[in-house]
Amino acid sequence: MTKFRVGVIGAGSIAQSHLTAYSENADVELIAVADMNLERAQSVADQYGARRAYADPHELLADDEVDAVSICTWNNSHANWAIAAIEAGKHVLVEKPIARTLEEALEIQKAVEKSDRVVQVGFVRRHSPNCQVLKSFIDADELGEIYYAKASCIRRMGNPGGWFADKEIAGGGPLLDIGIHVLDLCWYLMGSPKVVSVSGNTYDRLGNRANITTMPRYQVADYDPDKNSVEDMANAVIRFENGASLLLDCSYSLHATQDSIDVSVYGDKGGAELEPALHIATEMHDSVVNIEPQIASRSFEFGVGFANEIQNFVDSGLGRAETIAPAWHGVEIVRILEAIYESAETGREISLV
Numbered sequence: 001m002t003k004f005r006v007g008v009i010g011a012g013s014i015a016q017s018h019l020t021a022y023s024e025n026a027d028v029e030l031i032a033v034a035d036m037n038l039e040r041a042q043s044v045a046d047q048y049g050a051r052r053a054y055a056d057p058h059e060l061l062a063d064d065e066v067d068a069v070s071i072c073t074w075n076n077s078h079a080n081w082a083i084a085a086i087e088a089g090k091h092v093l094v095e096k097p098i099a100r101t102l103e104e105a106l107e108i109q110k111a112v113e114k115s116d117r118v119v120q121v122g123f124v125r126r127h128s129p130n131c132q133v134l135k136s137f138i139d140a141d142e143l144g145e146i147y148y149a150k151a152s153c154i155r156r157m158g159n160p161g162g163w164f165a166d167k168e169i170a171g172g173g174p175l176l177d178i179g180i181h182v183l184d185l186c187w188y189l190m191g192s193p194k195v196v197s198v199s200g201n202t203y204d205r206l207g208n209r210a211n212i213t214t215m216p217r218y219q220v221a222d223y224d225p226d227k228n229s230v231e232d233m234a235n236a237v238i239r240f241e242n243g244a245s246l247l248l249d250c251s252y253s254l255h256a257t258q259d260s261i262d263v264s265v266y267g268d269k270g271g272a273e274l275e276p277a278l279h280i281a282t283e284m285h286d287s288v289v290n291i292e293p294q295i296a297s298r299s300f301e302f303g304v305g306f307a308n309e310i311q312n313f314v315d316s317g318l319g320r321a322e323t324i325a326p327a328w329h330g331v332e333i334v335r336i337l338e339a340i341y342e343s344a345e346t347g348r349e350i351s352l353v
């Protein structure tokens with residue numbers, strides 16, 4: 001059987017999840033890993049049994065044995081590597097956000113349109129069983145028309161520092177890093193409606209809260225408490241062509257009493273909370289009824305999510321399926337996020353029609 005021969009660009013933390021899923025996938029042969037830190041590329045290649053390690057991703061893209069790549073680098077090089085990979089004839093799975101700005105995202109879209117390669121964006125939460133089960137209910141019209149959604153991802157002290165806190169590299173803060181996941185889940189479950197307007201706010205009142213030393217937090221290896229140029233938190237109201245609306249908020253720093261995640265969609269026949277756990281609400285025979293699908297986990301399953309995401313990419317690349325997260329979805333999400341920043345900066349609602 002034809003193997004799907006894969007290279008991974010960027011060998012840091014999320015690359016481990018891609019590599020674990022690739023190495024456990026019977027359809028995949030791991031060929032190479034590239035990272036500007038060659039030592040890291042080599043050690044990760046050794047760990048997962050990839051044949052070659054490169055310091056320069058151009059070399060990996062010139063490797064004829066590689067059919068497809070995962071791009072797991074910092075956000076500032078997603079567009080560059082995605083376009084180079086498409087032009088080199090590779091299938092591409094690019095981590096979220098697809099790019100830092102709409103301009104970069106549209107450059108990727110142009111390359112996608114000139115190519116017959118699969119270009120998938122790393123919206124891993126779509127692939128979690130809880131989301132797929134809810135999607136099957138929505139596709140069967142159990143919720144009716146979804147007219148309202150809530151997407152919230154609150155960290156009270158969760159600025160990771162390093163490149164995540166550098167606007168130039170990351171493109172933005174919690175909005176582009178974690179808000180993007182919950183926004184995307186709602187938009188996906190709503191059926192990818194066209195956005196007509198966005199009104200948003202961003203705040204940077206608390207900074208990275210490096211002064212708090214009494215609570216544990218995730219920090220990247222090169223954490224520097226004095227470096228932070230991203231927002232603490234953002235919120236937005238997003239309106240869609242079909243009249244539906246979405247409320248979003250997300251934070252790295254906020255005086256909240258706890259971290260939380262909330263993803264909910266409401267239709268005229270039923271509603272559902274996807275996170276923190278899947279519950280569906282409806283009416284039956286003039287009674288209000290809650291439905292609790294009996295699945296292994298009603299919350300996001302990290303490992304299974306990545307395994308399913310990689311399987312969808314492999315199946316699409318081998319012509320056995322369609323990707324459920326095509327590049328243009330990544331572009332539309334960046335269009336919304338950029339409009340939130342623009343609205344926050346100008347103090348106006350941004351029209352996208």
Ligand SMILES: NC(=O)c1ccc[n+]([C@@H]2O[C@H](COP(=O)([O-])OP(=O)(O)OC[C@H]3O[C@@H](n4cnc5c(N)ncnc54)[C@H](O)[C@@H]3O)[C@@H](O)[C@H]2O)c1
Nearest residue numbers: 010011012013014015035036072073074075077095096124
């Ligand atoms: N899907 C998810 O849930 C999820 C979770 C975390 C991170 N991410 C995304 O994954 C990407 C990487 O995040 P991370 O946490 O793994 O970061 P990281 O810093 O741990 O790893 C990034 C790696 O890429 C390498 N790199 C960066 N720019 C490069 C370039 N131009 N050429 C070659 N190598 C380069 C770095 O040396 C580093 O080893 C980001 O875009 C992030 O948004 C997604």
